[in-house]
Amino acid sequence: MALTGKSAVVTGAAGGIGKGLSEVLLRNGAKVALLDVNESAGQSLMESLNQKHGTGSALFLKCDVESEEQLRAAFQKAVETFGGIDILCNNAGVMNETAWEKTVSINLMSVIRASYIALEHMSKLNGGRGGVIVQTASMAGLGPFPSCPVYTATKSGVVGFTRAMAVASEVSGYGIRFNALCPTFVQTEMITNISGKLGQFTHLTGMAVKLTEKLGILSVSEVAESLLELVTDETKNGEALMILTQGKAYMQFPSLSK
Numbered sequence: 001m002a003l004t005g006k007s008a009v010v011t012g013a014a015g016g017i018g019k020g021l022s023e024v025l026l027r028n029g030a031k032v033a034l035l036d037v038n039e040s041a042g043q044s045l046m047e048s049l050n051q052k053h054g055t056g057s058a059l060f061l062k063c064d065v066e067s068e069e070q071l072r073a074a075f076q077k078a079v080e081t082f083g084g085i086d087i088l089c090n091n092a093g094v095m096n097e098t099a100w101e102k103t104v105s106i107n108l109m110s111v112i113r114a115s116y117i118a119l120e121h122m123s124k125l126n127g128g129r130g131g132v133i134v135q136t137a138s139m140a141g142l143g144p145f146p147s148c149p150v151y152t153a154t155k156s157g158v159v160g161f162t163r164a165m166a167v168a169s170e171v172s173g174y175g176i177r178f179n180a181l182c183p184t185f186v187q188t189e190m191i192t193n194i195s196g197k198l199g200q201f202t203h204l205t206g207m208a209v210k211l212t213e214k215l216g217i218l219s220v221s222e223v224a225e226s227l228l229e230l231v232t233d234e235t236k237n238g239e240a241l242m243i244l245t246q247g248k249a250y251m252q253f254p255s256l257s258k
């Protein structure tokens, strides 16, 4: 899928990895709706992206992904502005083992919610153009991150949902591919000031720090560039792309469908 003339929705777009994903999509010719709860960061990012990539190429929409109503309104506005949606990046996420129910709500429930709303606009069965949905999962969704068990559960859930939806979409004829990015640690706000966010696992802070030292920390752009192959390569469906500092690999899973 070439990106010129395509339109994308990115959640959690105002900072960190979401900002990087949005920039890479714009650089390659797509228009992007930037969804985020952070209004000031979202507005100023939209202004700078429109200066760089052309007026009207980026649209900021204030949206809390936990709200079905706000998500529906944002998707509707994106469709009205850009004429349709070809790409959804479900990227908004948090790591907070203290507020663990919120972590489940944002990282897993909201990914499912946004994917289902996107189907209403993107599925060929609903008159949409088809396209691709890419979730920002995590390495934590492939192997456990013991300092963050609930975060691990949400990202494992996202990987499972993505793989199941990929097959469901194929057999149902939605015309939508589902893939997941699974990076190791990335240099963003999320990995800073973690004290207070590990809840009953605060005593495992040192273990998390050791893991960052062992695995290293990726830059946002290293993750963002990996989005391109999942979006443009039409053969990629149901993939979990692991991104480490040493390189990338598509994960192998046991198959239940053959």
Ligand SMILES: NC(=O)C1=CN([C@@H]2O[C@H](COP(=O)(O)OP(=O)(O)OC[C@H]3O[C@@H](n4cnc5c(N)ncnc54)[C@H](O)[C@@H]3O)[C@@H](O)[C@H]2O)C=CC1
Binding pocket: 011, 012, 013, 014, 015, 016, 017, 018, 035, 036, 037, 038, 063, 064, 065, 066, 091, 092, 093, 094, 095, 106, 136, 137, 138, 139, 182, 183, 184, 185, 186, 187, 188, 189, 190, 191
């Ligand atoms: N930083 C890391 O080490 C890694 C992060 N990830 C995942 O990448 C994704 C992005 O994380 P980062 O960029 O690192 O985090 P970040 O904290 O830098 O950025 C997250 C963005 O999401 C927005 N957001 C948070 N809650 C929201 C909500 N309810 N509705 C809408 N927007 C909301 C924030 O305002 C912020 O702009 C998350 O899903 C995270 O789990 C995956 C692997 C590693």
Ligand SMILES: CCCCCC(=O)/C=C/C=C\C/C=C\C/C=C\CCCC(=O)O
Binding pocket: 095, 137, 138, 139, 140, 144, 145, 183, 184, 185, 186, 190, 191, 192, 194, 208, 209, 211, 212, 215
């Ligand atoms: C192996 C799993 C990697 C998962 C990364 C992820 O998805 C999210 C991580 C969220 C928080 C990180 C928690 C602890 C990090 C500990 C120390 C950070 C040190 C930061 C630094 O700049 O050195």
